[in-house]
Amino acid sequence: MNHPVGYNASDRLRWTEWLPWAVALAVFFLLPDYLSLGARVLTYILFALSLDLILGYAGIITLGHAAFFGLGAYVTGILSAKLGVTDPLLQMLASAFAAGLLGLATGALVLRTHGLTQLMLTLAVAAVCLEIANKATPLTGGADGLSGVTIAPILGYFKFDMYGRTAYLWCLALVFAGWYVIRRLIYSPFGAALTGIRENSVRMHAVGAPVFGRLLAVYTFSAMVAGIAGALLTQTNQFVGLNVLGFEPSGELLVMLILGGVGRLYGAFVGPLVFLIAQDYLARQFPEYWYFGIGLMLVIVVLFARGGILGISDALVARLRGKA
């Protein structure tokens, strides 16, 4: 967890940081059958990045991050299916705006509290959203979900094709943009302030840092990114179901991030990739064992491997170098 970030770390791009993008492009050309899974992975990477920002860097524990993801998904879905706004960029902006607004409003309340109360409030906010989506059937389709979502070509040129190629590249472009902004943010003084608050908020108060303002800013921004990820999910699936909201998607997202490694930028890349691919293979054949497996994995990661996959690989690399 104590990865060097903030002022002490060099923010120059290392060559390894281009690897994920090279792999993503290679997948596009070499594995055309897996593009829909790929788009799903990319969407969740963006979602996990947003959670990593507030959980891993700012240290805010939330059980309700799916509220923003779900709101983004529903805003895009409702805009398209009920109001006839089919331009993907407009939908994206509207989703980001709505999720950001919810983040600002709930963050202003939630971030004033600590511990169990904070945990409970994030959970309650997500539960309220789920309840509204479930009961406002004329708008959201309720338990049946919202279908009939149509998406116009991006910028009027790039149509969403049935092979999912446009969708994949669209997701990739947005994840890249999100990654770039978040990376800049983490290495900025703002990012250093967040890490400081996570490590010792009393001292940050003492040095005169506006703790609450910083937390609220990052919470709102993270909500916007999660909203964008939700919009992406709707645009690539052309359907919104109740399962984008509530405790289970929030929990699964936590699992993905922990699996990859929390508080490190690329943990949010590795986690969803491993989790969703494993889910794609295992969950359909052995749903019971699958859930048991992710539970067991969480317990093991917490007890024995507190840095997730990236933490383990870091430790391995360090040991190899030490011997060489």
Next chain:
Amino acid sequence: MEAFLSSLVSVAFHGVAYGMILYVISVGLSVTMGLMGFTNLAHGVFAMAGGYILVTSLSRFNLPFPLALALSFLVVAAASVILERLLYSRLYGASELEQVLFTIGLIFMSVALARLIYGTLQAPVVLPDYLKGQFALLGRDFPAYRVFLILFSAGMIGVLWFGVERTLWGAMVRAAVDNRAMAQAIGINTKRLFTITFAVGSGLAGLGGALGADIIAIQPTYPFEQLVYFLIVVSVGGLGSLRGPFIAALLIGITDTACKYWVPQFGAFFIYAATIGLLLWRPMGLFGKRA
């Protein structure tokens, strides 16, 4: 008017029954969280286990109902001791995030196990004949089982309160909640105290799950779906208190029943909204210690 009055009585009655169940399940969570500072999101697992033990011993082994209830308390309490010694105790000093993740992991595992053993459907409870039927009081009919449930829970709560307020064990628990370091310093074995308290709390959850199997359906998703309610009871009531969660549980039981009866289209919306409002007004809960 008469119709309104009878629906009012009915809502109050069912609400109290539901609230009692919520309290019996959640009180252990309040005490263990207050005592050990451990964020145990997997508390609902114990309640679900209790429910399954009751259902299995009634329908498969044809045990008498009181014995099945006792078993649900004892088996869950015993199992929780093993869990506490093997796993929970390793994380007492850990960060809140690690405790949250660990207990979510336990939830996932138990949901999978329950589904593997019992399938995804709701497990039906076969009540004994003497608890079926109606119970007439003041010219109204009440379901006999709910009457039993309220009386039995009230008895359990009485025993629990006596235990905490009037016995040596209770005094030690209260001392450890108020100031753990001081309690240790005067020679209280807090480690053993934790284990025993954890077992009693978990056993009560198992008992509550078994008693309430008729009200809160026993199914594999139970720990996920009911978690919000248990956490609301504890956080609204206040950590480490016995009285706070009792009032919170009754409030929630009655409000929830009233909402489902009169405004079903809003679902649980009011409960969540009221919780958010209450926690903003009093972040430590109604009877929590001031931070």
